[in-house]
Amino acid sequence: xxxxxxxxxxxxxxxxxxxxxxxxxxxxxxxxxxxxxxxxxxxxxxxxxxxxxxxxxxxxxxxxxxxxxxxxxxxxxxxxxxxxxxxxxxxxxxxxxxxxxxxxxxxxxxxxxxxxxxxxxxxxxxxxxxxxxxxxxxxxxxxxxxxxxxxxxxxxxxxxxxxxxxxxxxxxxxxxxxxxxxxxxxxxxxxxxxxxxxxxxxxxxxxxxxxxxxxxxxxxxxxxxxxxxxxxxxxxxxxxxxxxxxxxxxxxxxxxxxxxxxxxxxxxxxxxxxxxxxxxxxxxxxxxxxxxxxxxxxxxxxxxxxxxxxxxxxxxxxxxxxxxxxxxxxxxxxxxxxxxxxxxxxxxxxxxxxxxxxxxxxxxxxxxxxxxxxxxxxxxxxxxxxxxxxxxxxxxxxxxxxxxxxxxxxxxxxxx
Amino acid sequence: xxxxxxxxxxxxxxxxxxxxxxxxxxxxxxxxxxxxxxxxxxxxxxxxxxxxxxxxxxxxxxxxxxxxxxxxxxxxxxxxxxxxxxxxxxxxxxx
Numbered sequence: 085x086x087x088x089x090x091x092x093x094x095x096x097x098x099x100x101x102x103x104x105x106x107x108x109x110x111x112x113x114x115x116x117x118x119x120x121x122x123x124x125x126x127x128x129x130x131x132x133x134x135x136x137x138x139x140x141x142x143x144x145x146x147x148x149x150x151x152x153x154x155x156x157x158x159x160x161x162x163x164x165x166x167x168x169x170x171x172x173x174x175x176x177x178x179x180x181x182x183x184x185x186x187x188x189x190x191x192x193x194x195x196x197x198x199x200x201x202x203x204x205x206x207x208x209x210x211x212x213x214x215x216x217x218x219x220x221x222x223x224x225x226x227x228x229x230x231x232x233x234x235x236x237x238x239x240x241x242x243x244x245x246x247x248x249x250x251x252x253x254x255x256x257x258x259x260x261x262x263x264x265x266x267x268x269x270x271x272x273x274x275x276x277x278x279x280x281x282x283x284x285x286x287x288x289x290x291x292x293x294x295x296x297x298x299x300x301x302x303x304x305x306x307x308x309x310x311x312x313x314x315x316x317x318x319x320x321x322x323x324x325x326x327x328x329x330x331x332x333x334x335x336x337x338x339x340x341x342x343x344x345x346x347x348x349x350x351x352x353x354x355x356x357x358x359x360x361x362x363x364x365x366x367x368x369x370x371x372x373x374x375x376x377x378x379x380x381x382x383x384x385x386x387x388x389x390x391x392x393x394x395x396x397x398x399x400x401x402x403x404x405x406x407x408x409x410x411x412x413x414x415x416x417x418x419x420x421x422x423x424x425x426x427x428x429x430x431x432x433x434x435x436x437x438x439x440x441x442x443x444x445x446x447x448x449x450x451x452x453x454x455x456x457x458x459x460x461x462x463x464x465x466x467x468x469x470x471x472x473x474x475x476x477x478x479x480x481x482x483x484x485x486x487x488x489x490x491x492x493x494x495x496x497x498x499x500x
Numbered sequence: 501x502x503x504x505x506x507x508x509x510x511x512x513x514x515x516x517x518x519x520x521x522x523x524x525x526x527x528x529x530x531x532x533x534x535x536x537x538x539x540x541x542x543x544x545x546x547x548x549x550x551x552x553x554x555x556x557x558x559x560x561x562x563x564x565x566x567x568x569x570x571x572x573x574x575x576x577x578x579x580x581x582x583x584x585x586x587x588x589x590x591x592x593x594x595x
Contacts, residue, residue, distance in 0.1 A: 322550075324546070324547070324548035324549075325548075325549075325550050328547075333541075333545040333546065333547060334545065334546070334548070335544040335545055335546070336546065336548060337520060337521075337546050337548050338548055338550075338573070382517075382518050383501075383513075383518045383555070383571070384518075384520070384521075384548060384553050384555060384573050385573045385574075385576065386550040386573045386574050387573070387574055387575065387576055391501060391513065391576075393512075393513070393514035426543075426544050482540060482543070482544040483537075483540040483544070495543045495544055496520075497520070498518060498520065
């Protein structure tokens with residue numbers, strides 16, 4: 085069923101009796117060409133692009149819980165392509181371009197809102213760093229504008245410009261950045277994949293892999309064994325846990341990132357604003373709540389909740405940047421589990437086991453990458469060669485001395 | 501989380517810095533024939549278990565001792581706290 089204004093009108097006049105479920109609830113078949121493990125944003129977008137761009141439809145997506153129950157439903161909904169390194173920036177800009185045409189492409193309202201993202205600089209060297217980053221972005225075809233303090237003041241007059249410790253000197257503004265309705269992304273991709281014949285199977289946990297002589301030929305699940313020519317793991321947050329079933333150790337630690345929403349306020353924050361001196365970023369949802377977050381907690385965890393010291397730290401960052409929010413009350417907070425990789429960058433790669441593929445290590449940048457991650461993973465699965473924008477996201481890049489270390493922190497996952 | 505420091509008693513986790521998996525104590529032998537592969541694995545690969553995990557904590561805002569904390573990554577329960585020095589000595593390493 086195609087969604088349109090005309091359809092809404094027609095259904096409204098005929099008692100809304102014509103709507104059908106957005107996706108089917110199929111029973112798993114005994115065998116598929118490709119089984120995707122993980123029905124989150126990346127798994128569903130992989131399925132969607134496999135069907136739409138590469139014509140592969142004998143595919144199942146296996147999800148342990150319900151669709152979009154992981155990090156696609158727990159993030160802070162920001163999209164941006166303000167990376168610097170050649171291994172990253174073309175990929176994230178490709179993702180941004182896919183976001184821009186996404187709603188028309190999959191005929192679903194994902195509320196893509198390009199309201200811009202502003203990174204603040206608080207010292208001259210930091211401004212120079214942003215000038216360099218902005219140039220790298222523009223060389224990769226993205227948009228970037230270096231603002232002086234007056235330029236920032238025009239956009240966000242409410243910031244604490246003359247703070248004694250961290251005065252605001254400049255900003256790097258990416259007008260095409262913004263926010264997207266995160267759940268709708270999962271639902272739109274699921275609908276697009278399902279309507280092209282892909283089976284989306286919920287409540288189906290993968291309990292093991294069928295691996296013999298270095299070849300993976302299927303998965304064992306809570307709903308029986310499913311054979312597959314290719315198995316594509318896509319379970320960021322649980323990557324180490326799942327890949328351990330295939331006997332693999334990964335360059336990944338699991339950490340919790342907390343996010344917060346304030347009570348609804350009148351429109352005040354124009355886009356996404358990030359503090360350059362602490363770790364705090366904020367946007368305002370369409371309902372008016374301030375959506376914000378900061379650092380990961382810093383210790384390995386699989387519990388989807390964090391601890392209070394980081395809550396305090398994030399809120400202090402917010403107060404330092406925009407003291408006006410001091411009277412706003414915190415409405416909700418939650419945590420999501422991140423695959424923190426050794427260099428802060430992701431993996432889209434084959435493994436050393438034939439027929440087993442891996443996508444993960446997204447750190448806290450997975451949401452913005454959802455379209456390109458799916459597209460590039462589908463490219464790899466369908467053609468057995470990486471997409472041109474994802475050639476450096478290899479699992480063996482550390483042993484080759486080729487990390488993509490955007491922050492220059494080294495092999496220290498809790499610092500990325 | 502409260503870390504029951506072997507010398508100082510219960511301390512708030514916020515006083516500590518977490519380095520990661522306690523396997524980092526077992527630095528490979530740089531003269532071994534396999535040293536390159538061993539260091540790659542030592543530096544970059546992690547077990548990252550869902551359950552009990554032994555990890556290195558540094559008491560940065562306290563007595564600046566290194567601890568080996570055994571903690572459950574599913575529940576945040578702290579099971580055991582040892583001085584990293586004792587653990588290293590028990591492994592036959594110098595401190």
